[in-house]
Amino acid sequence: MSTASATQSGSGVDLSRIKRGPIVFALIIGAFVAILNETLLGNALPELVTALNVPYSTIQWLSTAYMLVIGVLVPVTAVLQQWFTTRQMFLSAMILFLVGTVIAAIAPGFELLLTGRIIQALGTGLMLPVMMNTILAIFPPESRGGAMGLIGLVIMFAPAIGPTVSGLIMDSLSWRWLFILVIPIAVFSIIFAAVFMKNVSEVTKPKVDVLSIILSTIGFGGVVYGFSKAGEGGWGHSEVIWAISVGLVALVIFIFRQLKLKDPVMDLRAFKYPMFALVTVLLFVIMMTLFSTMTLLPMFLQGVLFMTAFKSGLTMLPGGVVNGIMAPISGKLFDKFGPRVLVIPGLIIVALSIFLFTGFDETTSNGYLITVHIVLLIGLSMVMMPAQTTGLNQLPRHLYPHGTAILNTLQQVSGAIGTALFISIMSNGQKDYLKTSSDPQNPLEMAKGLIEGLHSAFWIGFIIALVALVLGLFIRKTKAPEGETRGGMGH
Known part of the structure; x- marks a missing residue:
């Protein structure tokens, strides 16, 4: 695709009348709850070990699976953003996140809590690239820094207050409140985005290469999983060696395939x-x-x-x-x-x-x-x-x-x-x-x-x-x- 054709397709969506303020605000609220959620659970893991009666190596999966799902999903978002409108992507991300949060809040045991976390991670994984892509689309290069700075405020501030907020909650309430308190913010974000979010990217519906998605999932998933396990149990573990090796081989094949395809996934x-x-x-x-x-x-x-x-x-x-x-x-x-x-x-x-x-x-x-x-x-x-x-x-x-x-x-x-x-x-x-x-x-x-x-x-x-x-x-x-x-x- 040449620059010229990109320019013409760029004018396929008229951005001249779009109100940027409400869109940025919708993005910021959504990003805040999604990213806060990544660090909210850290302080609660020791208590969850006792409450759910599972070993620490099992409870770690609440964090590891979250990172893993995001690592696997984000590479595919480039294609998804060409198939669905900005509004569809953002609302889907927030609804997934809300559903995951509700499941986690009412989970009777570890299995359902992990399911809730995975669904939350699907929402977060869709959200992050959509947020940045929207900023690039609605702001000209000379004023993007300020807008990206606001997003940066959320990306850095939310994880920083996560441990403190969870410490406060864990001191006086049960672990379920880590999820219950997030629900109203997520609901507000969905309602606000439903009113103000506009589509800012053109839907081109390129051909989707399923093999690339499989390779990307095995590749990025294997590498993230392998290194996460190495942090827990050391580098010599056979699971670690296998996961990283298979992941790297899949990534090499993925890279070669992307360079040959007319419509690459990434x-x-x-x-x-x-x-x-x-x-x-x-x-x-x-x-x-x-x-x-x-x-x-x-x-x-x-x-x-x-x-x-x-x-x-x-x-x-x-x-x-x-x-x-x-x-x-x-x-x-x-x-x-x-x-x-x-x-x-x-x-x-x-x-x-x-x-x-x-x-x-x-x-x-x-x-x-x-x-x-x-x-x-x-x-x-x-x-x-x-x-x-x-x-x-x-x-x-x-x-x-x-x-x-x-x-x-x-x-x-x-x-x-x-x-x-x-x-x-x-x-x-x-x-x-x-x-x-x-x-x-x-x-x-x-x-x-x-x-x-x-x-x-x-x-x-x-x-x-x-x-x-x-x-x-x-x-x-x-x-x-x-x-x-x-x-x-x-x-």
């Missing part, structure tokens, strides 16, 4: 645009760092400083709030000055704060820890949305669904890889320390072992952050391909 020709390719790698690396700190910090707070789950959630809350405030500011600055002014200093801040993490031990004060965490999240807010917007801005309009699907998929995969990698580094460091300890069962010795393991993991995190910084030096402001802006905006 159009990898997006990588021909150099800034999009660079940003994809940069975000993959930075997401590994983000997920690792999100996983390792609560372990440090609870395992070394002996905080309760609620207190550790409260300790991490200020960073999340500051990040949420910074995201729209970064977006506005991006529109004014371009990406370099934000991304390079942001990456330096990220690397510096992870370097400071390597000095954390049992004497670290709460105030210092909160400050370093805030600094890290300020750095991340300067990188995430500006980099993402830069990469997507370079794509022609017909590649928007594919670009957003690629970025969202790789973020899920990098999250699974990052979490598994850092947890295994930390576990091995702790084991090595305890081997040399004279009293390995002593809680204080175990905490010291945890510190050793965390230091090793944060050092690797620091090296990865330096790699991201080197990549960030090459980022440049991008322009949409010739004629895309006018045609795409339907003037």
Whole structure:
């Protein structure tokens, strides 16, 4: 599909009279409940083990299955967005999410609770790419930063308050309230979107290649599952080796097939645009760092400083709030000055704060820890949305669904890889320390072992952050391909 034809098809949907405000608001509410839900359950897992009478290895599936479903579904959204209108996609996503939430709230046992979580994840997996694609469609490149910043506020703020909110609920109510309290917000989101959501993308109904969908499901599913299991039970497990190997083989075949098809499920020709390719790698690396700190910090707070789950959630809350405030500011600055002014200093801040993490031990004060965490999240807010917007801005309009699907998929995969990698580094460091300890069962010795393991993991995190910084030096402001802006905006 040439740029010219993309431009003409871009004017197939008249966007000149569309009210952007209500559409963005509908997207923000939907995204908020869907993303909040990802981290809401973390604090409740220990209580669910007791309440549902299942082992921890089983309860982990409430988180693992959620990531797995999103990792499998997001690659297919590029095709779905060409078959169904924006309105149909968004309302379907929110209705699925609501149904899953209701099932989870009334679930009598683990099996039905897991079913509810999987249906919720189907809604979330549909929602994220639709949200980004809609922003790309309704805003011209020169004002996308501010809009993406608002979305960034939700994407970063919702998971940050998740542990605190769930800690509060778990202190005074049963785990079912984690789902019951989400239901009215989801209902409001559906009603609001039914009134204000408009279709902003053209339905082209391309031929669907079923084999590609199967390969994508096995590929991304295998990799996410393999790395998730490695985080739980170590890398030598036969299940881990098989899942990752089968996943990688399926992905290689999937990639070759996409490059040959006239209507690929995920159009990898997006990588021909150099800034999009660079940003994809940069975000993959930075997401590994983000997920690792999100996983390792609560372990440090609870395992070394002996905080309760609620207190550790409260300790991490200020960073999340500051990040949420910074995201729209970064977006506005991006529109004014371009990406370099934000991304390079942001990456330096990220690397510096992870370097400071390597000095954390049992004497670290709460105030210092909160400050370093805030600094890290300020750095991340300067990188995430500006980099993402830069990469997507370079794509022609017909590649928007594919670009957003690629970025969202790789973020899920990098999250699974990052979490598994850092947890295994930390576990091995702790084991090595305890081997040399004279009293390995002593809680204080175990905490010291945890510190050793965390230091090793944060050092690797620091090296990865330096790699991201080197990549960030090459980022440049991008322009949409010739004629895309006018045609795409339907003037």
